[in-house]
Amino acid sequence: MSRADLIVSLVKAGSEGDQQLLRTTVEAMAAEERAKQHHQLADRLVQNLGEGKARPRSPEVVRSYDGGHGGLLYEIEPRRTLDSLFLADAVRAACGELIEEQHRRDLLRSYSLEPRHRLLLSGAPGNGKTSLAEALAHELMTPLFVVRYEAVIGSFLGETSGRLKRLFDFVRTHQCVLFFDEFDTLGKERGDTHETGEIKRVVSSLLLQIDALPSHVVVVTATNHAELLDRAVWRRFQLRLEMSAPTxxxxxxxxxxxxxxxxxxxxxxxxxxxxxxxxxxxxxxxxxxxxxxxxxxxxxxxxxxxxxxxxxxxxxxxxxxxxxxx
Structure with missing residues (x-):
């Protein structure tokens, strides 16, 4: 969104008392400032976003630009390009469209449209799901954040949902590719009788958080076991691509x-x-x-x-x- 449109949205949110529009606009502004390497300004915007006071920061969240690597996310420097990968024609075409939509999002928004930004990759191990996520980040010129499940999944009731919320609060203010590898670890079928109520609540929380992400966050999820995913997961993703073995x-x-x-x-x-x-x-x-x-x-x-x-x-x-x- 252009800076002029962001300012108009900010004024509109303030005059109408629309907290959701205010939050979305400020998050978009913070993401733009981070993309320009204006991290202090972006941090100040985020700190002043909320109910009249700064929102507490979680020490568990990796601040990639500060070089941290011990939190809920870690960053991979994208090196692979889309042209370096051997992809099926349908997969390459779909990824090309997503990249074009992200690069030309201002034009789409001028027509009240948003670029697609949720992608589900399935297929056997070793066929390029992680490499494709990296290539998308490279083509979009954004960081690639990978979710650390060992840091996200807690052993106490409600802990995992809380960590997921902090994770999503962080990525909302960054233009980035957010990668969930082995997504079935979190997105399991809620009808599975072997799973606890806590896991079912985690899946519900995860889906709501994905729905609420702004379109400047490109979510890429990968699974080797598509049959384990909750049925509601599938409809959350605008692109669902099968990564096949080499011919x-x-x-x-x-x-x-x-x-x-x-x-x-x-x-x-x-x-x-x-x-x-x-x-x-x-x-x-x-x-x-x-x-x-x-x-x-x-x-x-x-x-x-x-x-x-x-x-x-x-x-x-x-x-x-x-x-x-x-």
């Missing part, structure tokens, strides 16, 4: 990229290598290529890349056989 064509492109990076033939056609490597996810592909690069660098200047690739392939095929048998 043979994607494996081949991966090895073409590796060959270009090394600047020398692999000694085996990328298509042949893709067919021979029993990689079941993108994480396996990445580790295999890093393995080759390490051995290649250590063997310079007399590195025999064909031999290295053959040895690594043999080792990984053996490893896959062991994994299958256990």
């Amino acid at each position: 043979e064509a994607q494996k081949e492109k991966w090895f073409v990229r590796l060959q270009e990076k090394l600047g020398t033939p692999l000694g085996m056609a990328p298509k042949t290598l893709a067919a021979k490597l029993p990689a079941v996810n993108f994480s396996d592909l990445e580790q295999f290529c890093e393995d080759i690069q390490r051995r290649y660098v250590l063997a310079l200047p007399n590195a025999n890349l064909k031999q290295i690739v053959s040895e690594r392939l043999k080792q990984w095929r053996s490893r896959f056989t062991v994994d299958q048998s256990t």
